[in-house]
Structures are given as C-alpha cells and as structure tokens.
Amino acid sequence: MNPVARTVLERLGLGLITLFIVSIIIFSAIAMLPGDFAKATLGQSATSETVAAFQREIGIDRPPVERYFVWVAQMLHGDFGSSFASRTGYRRSVAEIIAPRLYNTMFLAAVTALVAVPLALGLGILAALYRNGWFDRLVNAVTLTTISFPEFFVAYMLAYLVISRDTFIGSDFAQSLPHWLAASLGWALNAVPKFPTLSNVNEQTPFWDHVWKVALPAITLTLVIVAHMMRMTRAAIINMLASPYIDMARLKGMSPMVIVLRHALPNAWAPIVTVVAFNLAYLIVGVVVVEVVFVYPGIGQLMVDAVKSRDVPVVQACALIFAATYILLNLIADIISIATNPRLLHPR
Amino acid sequence: MKNSGPGPREKGKDLLQIRNLHVEGFSDERWHPIVRGIDLTLKRGEVLGLIGESGAGKSTIGLAAMGYAKPGCRITQGSILFDGIDLLAVSETVRRRLRGSRIAYVAQSAAASFNPAHRLLEQTVETAVAHGIASREEANRSAVDLYRRLQLPDPETIGFRYPHQVSGGQLQRAMTAMAMACRPDLIVFDEPTTALDVTTQVEVLASIRNIVEEFNTAAIYVTHDLAVVAQMAHRIMVLRDGLTVEEAETRQMLAAPAQEYTKTLWAVRKLAKPEVAAEEYLLTIDHVTAAYARTVKVLQDVCIKVPRERTVAVVGESGSGKSTLARVVTGLLPSLSGSISFAGQPLSKSLKMRPKEVLRRIQMIYQTPDNALNPRQTVEDIIARPLEFYLGFSGAQRDRRIGELMHMVEMSEAYLDRLPAELSGGQKQRVCIARALAADPDLIICDEITSALDQIVQEEILKLLMRLQKDFGMSYLFITHDIATVRAIADEIVVMHQGKVVEQGMKSEVLTPPHPAYTERLLSSVPEMDPDWLTTLLARRKI
Structure with a gap:
C-alpha cells in the first residue's frame, strides 16, 4: 500500500498547489474587471466622494496585493469573508449566502449522477457486448442526438412535454390530426408523470419533495452527460476486447457477458472513471443554463448574479469552489485508477 | 474432481x-x-x-x-x-x-x-x-x-x-x-x-x-x-x-x-561460419558498471573487446544484461563507472556528448523491426534519413546510394515506396539493416535481430550479414540468446549471466568443454534434434 499512499499524497499536494495558483488567477482576473461594486451600486450620478467613501467601507481601496493576502488569510481560517451587500449591523457572510445554493447544486448533481452514471455504464457495457448490432447503433444514435441539442432546448422540450400532457387533446394541433392519431398521442402523453416545471425549492422543502422538484433538471442533465460516459465505457471495453487474455477467456469457454464484465471491464476502469469525473464536475460547475430554465436556486445562478453586481467575495468563493471540485473529482478518479490496477496496488 | x-x-x-x-x-x-x-x-x-x-x-x-x-x-x-x-x-x-x-x-x-x-x-x-x-x-x-x-x-x-x-x-x-x-x-x-x-x-x-x-x-x-x-x-x-x-x-x-x-x-x-582470430580491436569495453535508477546493478565490471571485421556474440538469458550492454555502448544509458574506447579514442558516456561522426560509426539494429521503423515512412524515407543526416547526401547522389543499399540487402527497388506494414518480417529487418548500412558504420550492434523471425528467414538474414561483413569489413556486436545463431555467425563469444561476463573467448574455445558451470547449463539447455535429448538431459541433471 505504501507506494499507493505516496502517490495519493503526491496528487493531493499537487492539487493544493493547483488550487493556490487558481486562487491567484481568479483574484487577478476579477481585479482586472472594469468597474467595481461601489460604482455599480451607486450608479452614474454618484459623486466621486461618495464612491470613495463606499469603496473605503467595503475595503476595495486597498492595493490588490494586500487584498489578496487578506483574502487568502481569511480563507485559511475558514472564513470566506463578507458579501459587499453587507451593511453596518447587517453582515452577510459569503458562507451563509453560498451554503444553501451549494447544497441545492450538490443535491441536483447527486440525483443526476445516481441516474446518469449507472445508466451510462449499463448502456456502454451492453453496447460493447452487442457491438455493431442494432442495439449498439440505436443507443449511439439516441445519446448522440440528445448531446447534440443545446441544454436549454432539451430543458424546454421536456417542460413542454409535461405541459402538453394536459393541454394536448384540446389544442388546435390535436384537432388537425386524424382522430386515432390524436387519441393515441394523448394516451402516450398521459403516461408522462406530472413533473413540476418550476424547481422552486427552499431550505424548508422536504427531502422527497426536493427530489420530485429536481426531476426535470435531472433528466435534462442526464440526457446531456450520458452520451459521453456511455461512449467512453463502450470504447474502453472494446479496446480491451482485442487483448490476448480476452481470446484466452473465449478459449476457456466463457460467455460473452462474463468476458465483458469479468475480463474486460476491470481493466477498463481508468479511462471510464476519468470521463465520469469530468462529467460529475460539469454537473456542479456548468449547469447555470438548466438552473435558469427551471428557476432552480443553484450556485451557478448565484455566481452569475454576483458577477453582474460585482460582489467580488461571492464570485471569488464560487470560482474557488468550482476549482476545488474539479481538483477533488480528478483526484478521486486517479485514486480509483490506481486501486483498479493490480500492477500499482500489488508491486512485485 | x-x-x-x-x-x-x-x-x-x-x-x-x-x-x-x-x-x-x-x-x-x-x-x-x-x-x-x-x-x-x-x-x-x-x-x-x-x-x-x-x-x-x-x-x-x-x-x-x-x-x-x-x-x-x-x-x-x-x-x-x-x-x-x-x-x-x-x-x-x-x-x-x-x-x-x-x-x-x-x-x-x-x-x-x-x-x-x-x-x-x-x-x-x-x-x-x-x-x-x-x-x-x-x-x-x-x-x-x-x-x-x-x-x-x-x-x-x-x-x-x-x-x-x-x-x-x-x-x-x-x-x-x-x-x-x-x-x-x-x-x-x-x-x-x-x-x-x-x-x-x-x-x-x-x-x-x-x-x-x-x-x-x-x-x-x-x-x-x-x-x-x-x-x-x-x-x-x-x-x-x-x-x-x-x-x-x-x-x-x-x-x-x-x-x-x-x-x-x-x-x-x-549453418556455421569458420572463426577468424582478431587482428586489431575496434571497441574496448573496460570494467563497465551500469544500473537503472542507480540501485540495481545490471552490468557489473564488464570487460569486452570487439575486433575489427569480426563478430562478437553476446549470449545469455533474459535479465543477463546483454541488451543493457548495447544501451551503454550506444550511449543511451551512461555507465556508472569504467570506460569505453572506440577506434583508439575514448567514447563519451552519454549519447548527447558524442560528435555526429562517432554516432555515425556505431549503428544499431533492433529485435522487432515493427517498433524500430516509423510506420508512416516509406522504405525510401527510412533509408534516406541517415544518408542526409550523417553524410549530407541529396538529389541524384542520394537516390543512387539508396539503390545501392537496396541492392546490398538483396531487395528490389520496387519496394522503395512501400510502408513497413506492407513488408514481411524478413523484409522489414532487411530495411533496418539497409538503414544501418546507410551510415557506413564501423560497428553494428545487433540486438536479438533474428529472434522474431522464422528459421528459414533467420538463415537468410544471417547469411546476408556475413556477406556484408566480408564485403565492407564492419564489426558486429551480436546479442542473442540462441546458440544456433551464435554457431552460425560468431568469431568470438561472450557469455553473460546476471550482469557479469561468465566466460569469453574464441567460438571454438567457448563451445568445447570443459565449460564453467553456467555456460554448461546454457549450452546443455539448447534443444537438440535427438528425440531422447530431453530425457537424457533430465536424467543427467538429476544426478
């Protein structure tokens, strides 16, 4: 285990260094943005004295290097700082603003991952098993189609489908169709569960209600990420099927299913988990469009709002969380790659 | 059961x-x-x-x-x-x-x-x-x-x-x-x-x-x-x-x-070649020790001399350090201690320190031509490269030389625009030989070059190498684990085991008893055409 533990520690150290560099980049990028919170809030009519006074109040009159070190020092103490929206006597800490949003984002990501990852792996394994057959072609075509549409389009189409469930039969479109077709379409639409098209949740929303409310965004995101993971699973397994030990397994009389699951898959984990990690990271950092469509209070929307209002501490914290997410998920992927490789886990 | x-x-x-x-x-x-x-x-x-x-x-x-x-x-x-x-x-x-x-x-x-x-x-x-x-x-x-x-x-x-x-x-x-x-x-x-x-x-x-x-x-x-x-x-x-x-x-x-x-x-x-005694030495490896990662010594205190216009065969099982020896001579792996001299001049340990002229004079041929040939280059490109790089040939001069080299390795010029994948194993190895010859070297290191080939093709390649040596007078450092190949081509033999030279000398001396224990084991392990060979050998070893 020793070399493995060492590799993990090494990666962890590298991750921290990366995070440090990322913090510098985030800070400089934001410092270089034109305009600041004071000017943005007070508007064009404010006098330069008012602006200066406000700048002093929220501390952005200090030199950038000093502000950076203050920020980092605070962060090392677990304090993400205060939002610029704080007032005397009414402090709004960044942590307090972000925490519920981050929870919501994580919740949606977790629900999506629980559906999408097993689905993608299952489809990928089956596609590899029946490679070049009709099942393989169908799965490839369908997942490629869903990944090719923009997310907001998929999101609105799903919402539209749920809405038509009740409105289709009475619509002009249905009237123009032959009766039997309209009836069967209506019957098919009736099978669609009545998912909420607005994912408005708050801290009081009960757990299962929350799950129900994120159903549509979760389905949208699943459609978006499944293709990538499924295709990598299929490709990694098929790549392994050319190995001599797969021929050997065939000559030992193993069935195709056993060959794929027991002989190919264990050697294919490394590329698969890398892609899974990449997509999970996307679920946390890249879902702002879907959040907007379903009015879901996630961290993506929060960050966009904070950028608009130049609420720098919130933007910085969000960016840092996103960076940490990528680093952490990739670290986990690396660890899984090592753990599934006996050459690394059991050296000679 | x-x-x-x-x-x-x-x-x-x-x-x-x-x-x-x-x-x-x-x-x-x-x-x-x-x-x-x-x-x-x-x-x-x-x-x-x-x-x-x-x-x-x-x-x-x-x-x-x-x-x-x-x-x-x-x-x-x-x-x-x-x-x-x-x-x-x-x-x-x-x-x-x-x-x-x-x-x-x-x-x-x-x-x-x-x-x-x-x-x-x-x-x-x-x-x-x-x-x-x-x-x-x-x-x-x-x-x-x-x-x-x-x-x-x-x-x-x-x-x-x-x-x-x-x-x-x-x-x-x-x-x-x-x-x-x-x-x-x-x-x-x-x-x-x-x-x-x-x-x-x-x-x-x-x-x-x-x-x-x-x-x-x-x-x-x-x-x-x-x-x-x-x-x-x-x-x-x-x-x-x-x-x-x-x-x-x-x-x-x-x-x-x-x-x-x-x-x-x-x-x-x-196939067997009569041995010829050495007249003048081209390469002298003197007390060389080498290691990967500085800890495990792969070569220990190795001394080998390669005479001009002769073939020295290095034999041993895998892990005996014979391929490492080739890497040290070519400078791919700098030795830890000891020295190598080539044509009377000391040879820099590292490849990077050696002048182009020295690089040209030592060429190498590998075991698997599939890995040694760029799959995207035609035979012509492959052979032309050393001509341009070492000798500065171009135009008609280069083309004429390529033709001569193809002739030397007994291949038709029709193959020049083929890719390696379109050649047989024996032909690929011939291209590798032509590429080595193109540099007009004094020493060619052959690392198990016939191991991946059929016996009939092996024989053709060995005959070709011997003819080339006779015509152009280069020396071979021939690394192999196959005793039949050694018999066929060597003048002198070096037996290696666990990074050390166990025995070396003229072919006739090394191949005739009495042998040191390891040489004996190695030679007696070579299967013979006698159907009772294995039975006899096992019976003898049990005693």
Missing part, C-alpha cells in the same frame, strides 16, 4: 478427426485462404506436433481443433469431429461448454494471456467453477495440486499472486495448470515456450511433458522449433502455406524426412 470425459480413456481410440479443413482470413478487403484442406487424426493420449514457418496455418489449425476461428477468420469448409461431436454443426453454447473443460488451450505469451486484473488461482479455476465441474473449494485444491505437479515454487500461495508478480517461465506453467484444471481430453499448445529462454524452456518442457503423460491427455503441439517438437510429440505434421507437406512418427520423420521442404527445414540449423 470428476472425470468429465465419457467412456474409458484408453489409448488408441480416435479423439479428434479433422477432415478437409479450410480456413480463410480477412485482410486487404478480401478473404485469403490460410488453411487449404487439412486432414488430421489424433488418438487419445497422443501428442501431435504441428510444425512450419509463420503463415503455414499451424496456429489456425490448433484453434480450429477447438471449433474456434480468430476474429477476422472463418472456417469455410470441412468437418471437425471431437469425440463424436461435430464441432462445426453444434451450437456456440455447446462449443463453449467443451472449451476449457474438455479441450483446453495454452497460448504462446502467458504474460499477455493472463488477465492482469485477477489472481492466478481465480483464473486457473474459472472454467471448472463456471461450468459447474467442481465446487470452488475442490477446484482450488486441485489447482494447488497441479501447481505442485508442475513444480511451481510455493504451490500453496503462488495462486494468490497477480500475473505480473511471477516470472515468464512460472506463468507458462501456471497456464498449463489452468489448461489442466478440468482434466481435458485434448490440449492445444500454441508455441508455449517460444518466448522463454533456453534454460527456462527446458524446465517448462519437462513439466508439460510429464503432466500430459501423467493424465494421458492428447495434445496438439504447435511450434516452429524442430528440436522442441522432437522432444514433445509422438507424431509430427509439417505444414506449409496451409497444406500438409508430410506426416510421420517423430523418429521416422527426424531420421528420414521424405519431402524436399522438410529437408530444408532440417538443414537450417547447420
């Missing part, structure tokens, strides 16, 4: 009957015949050797005996009757149940054919458990018993190791144990010892032969090594281009091969 085969296992009954077998392979967008009408009969407990050059169809026939065709191949005609079951008529499910349990397979490269993700024991018992032939515990016990019979070290625990944790020879024996796990009626051995050193090969051959006899298992033994097949098989079938050349009992076949082709196969190993 139950006996899975029905009926008594007495010798003499036909177990396998192949009639008029035709197999085709798909390449270049069309189907080519690989096997063109083979008849084969195997009795219970009988070992049949299939021998021939690569492309003769011997492995394909071995696999067909399991009712299996490799991906990209198909069985187009014929019948394969295994113990009364027509393997081509029954369903895939039935064939699958036979494979591994009643017909088993031992592959050439055990290192590649064991799944790296699972422990040896799991893989050994997999078929028995999956086909419900034995319970997990029974199968495990039986596997340990087989490991013991096959003389694997620590039979109780070796099964818990992963494939990368055991040596090549041990893996090959573990694979034999895996094939034996269900006590099959028939085992197909597909070149099981080709990838092993001679010293390891002897042990594996002995293990395989014992266990096959012990369980009275019938076997098809595929190999290109006549001396090996002579030890293993009761009967030999010689194949060429998918057709049977001849078939006879082993002793009869060895004593009096009927066909001309068989005789040429037999003659290959008789």
